[in-house]
Amino acid sequence: MRKILIVGAGQAGLQTGLSLLEHGYDVTVMSARTPEEIRGGRVMSTQAMFHTALQYERDYKLNLWEDQAPKIRGVGVSIAGSEGGRDLDWVGMLDNHAQSVDQRIKMAGWLELFEDRGGKVIFHGVTTSDLDSLTRHYELVLIAAGKGELVQLFGRNPDRSPYSTTQRVLSVSYVHGAERRPEHPDMDAVRFNVTPGVGELFVIPGVTLSGPCEIPFFEGLPGGPLDCWSDRPAAGEHWKRMLELMRQYFPWEYERFKHAELTDSQATLSGGYPPVVRHPVGELPSGGIVLGMADVVVANDPITGQGSNNASKCAASYLDSILERGDRPFDREWMERTFERYWSVVEPVTTWTNAMLQPPPEHVMNLFTQAAETPAIRQRFVNAFDDPADFGNWFLDPELAEQYLREVARG
Numbered sequence: 001m002r003k004i005l006i007v008g009a010g011q012a013g014l015q016t017g018l019s020l021l022e023h024g025y026d027v028t029v030m031s032a033r034t035p036e037e038i039r040g041g042r043v044m045s046t047q048a049m050f051h052t053a054l055q056y057e058r059d060y061k062l063n064l065w066e067d068q069a070p071k072i073r074g075v076g077v078s079i080a081g082s083e084g085g086r087d088l089d090w091v092g093m094l095d096n097h098a099q100s101v102d103q104r105i106k107m108a109g110w111l112e113l114f115e116d117r118g119g120k121v122i123f124h125g126v127t128t129s130d131l132d133s134l135t136r137h138y139e140l141v142l143i144a145a146g147k148g149e150l151v152q153l154f155g156r157n158p159d160r161s162p163y164s165t166t167q168r169v170l171s172v173s174y175v176h177g178a179e180r181r182p183e184h185p186d187m188d189a190v191r192f193n194v195t196p197g198v199g200e201l202f203v204i205p206g207v208t209l210s211g212p213c214e215i216p217f218f219e220g221l222p223g224g225p226l227d228c229w230s231d232r233p234a235a236g237e238h239w240k241r242m243l244e245l246m247r248q249y250f251p252w253e254y255e256r257f258k259h260a261e262l263t264d265s266q267a268t269l270s271g272g273y274p275p276v277v278r279h280p281v282g283e284l285p286s287g288g289i290v291l292g293m294a295d296v297v298v299a300n301d302p303i304t305g306q307g308s309n310n311a312s313k314c315a316a317s318y319l320d321s322i323l324e325r326g327d328r329p330f331d332r333e334w335m336e337r338t339f340e341r342y343w344s345v346v347e348p349v350t351t352w353t354n355a356m357l358q359p360p361p362e363h364v365m366n367l368f369t370q371a372a373e374t375p376a377i378r379q380r381f382v383n384a385f386d387d388p389a390d391f392g393n394w395f396l397d398p399e400l401a402e403q404y405l406r407e408v409a410r411g
């Protein structure tokens with residue numbers, strides 16, 4: 001039985017660990033926190049996940065909360081106009097539903113499931129010096145520790161990292177008691193609201209510890225009015241401040257949320273980080289090598305809601321590479337190839353996400369405007385959240401966009 005160590009109990013680490021167990025591998029996961037600590041801790045994400053990623057979970061019977069989480073059937077786009085109104089407001093339908101399960105529930109539950117299914121868990125925050133000795137005891141060590149300190153093992157790849165500073169200041173609250181959406185009261189959808197020069201407000205229906213909830217999530221331009229969290233306000237003040245900002249910059253959403261309340265005292269989050277792509281192989285002083293995965297090696301800004309989807313796709317891609325390797329050694333060359341295989345999946349996501357951090361170019365505004373009249377354009381845009389490679393075929397390039405609009409007009 002091949003022995004594999006995974007450091008980090010998030011989407012990437014646990015999905016990989018649980019699926020490797022099913023294939024008969026001897027897997028150990030090292031987690032900085034116990035399930036109780038995760039459940040009792042702060043929210044970590046907004047984690048909207050689309051069909052491909054959800055299907056990877058179903059394939060390994062990891063979709064334990066599928067019946068509890070609201071089914072997200074569409075993605076809406078609104079762009080603010082003058083006097084609190086919207087210049088643009090439409091919703092496109094997803095071919096298959098998306099879902100958001102609070103990572104506190106999911107990761108705590110998956111850790112317990114991993115032990116129940118025969119995996120070994122060591123509760124320990126791993127340091128580089130721990131890894132130095134650990135690499136001798138395992139055939140493969142995967143670092144799935146997110147954006148924490150262990151990323152220092154992996155050098156930044158400047159050719160794949162156009163930004164070196166934080167592009168958005170993030171703030172999130174999980175709340176109960178929002179009104180139904182006036183635009184489509186019978187349907188749950190992720191809403192993507194933009195106020196030019198200020199930032200974005202996403203609203204994601206999800207499930208948390210106390211049941212279904214809504215998750216408003218600001219992506220503020222640095223230096224703008226949504227960049228106001230450096231004093232780390234307590235939870236109640238955080239939500240009050242988000243509401244006031246909503247009232248000023250996204251008044252149509254404020255109307256839904258003005259009577260909502262936080263789901264719990266740990267239901268707020270703020271921060272931000274520069275998007276970065278790193279080299280995938282980390283070398284330890286002893287000469288041992290480790291392979292980075294998901295956010296460790298490709299950390300995109302969450303503006304397109306893709307990080308958990310990427311972590312899931314990374315887990316699925318690395319799993320295939322591990323299985324195909326059979327009994328041969330997991331050497332540096334295999335590690336490089338394993339990452340490049342994943343990069344072919346995540347590169348289009350990174351390109352699109354980095355583009356969405358810029359003000360929308362004219363051809364994108366034109367597409368969004370035409371989408372209001374043409375369901376096919378809306379459909380293509382929202383379904384590309386599941387398959388972002390499609391954006392390269394029409395959305396990201398002005399000529400391809402024009403060609404596509406001509407095709408749509410011809411019917």
Ligand SMILES: Cc1cc2nc3c(=O)[nH]c(=O)nc-3n(C[C@H](O)[C@H](O)[C@H](O)COP(=O)(O)OP(=O)(O)OC[C@H]3O[C@@H](n4cnc5c(N)ncnc54)[C@H](O)[C@@H]3O)c2cc1C
Pocket residue numbers: 007008009010011012013030031032033044045046047048049124125126127144145146147148149150170171172204217269293294295296302304305306307308309310311
């Ligand atoms: C505000 C916000 C909103 C987001 N919204 C979305 C969204 O809607 N959709 C989406 O797909 N993505 C979203 N993301 C991104 C998504 O949350 C991440 O990309 C995803 O969780 C990455 O998974 P991961 O497994 O790589 O890392 P993580 O989820 O960060 O997991 C890493 C784990 O490793 C542990 N760890 C860290 N260091 C150590 C150590 N030294 N030793 C042991 N354990 C360690 C951590 O405690 C954690 O449990 C969002 C992110 C943010 C910040």
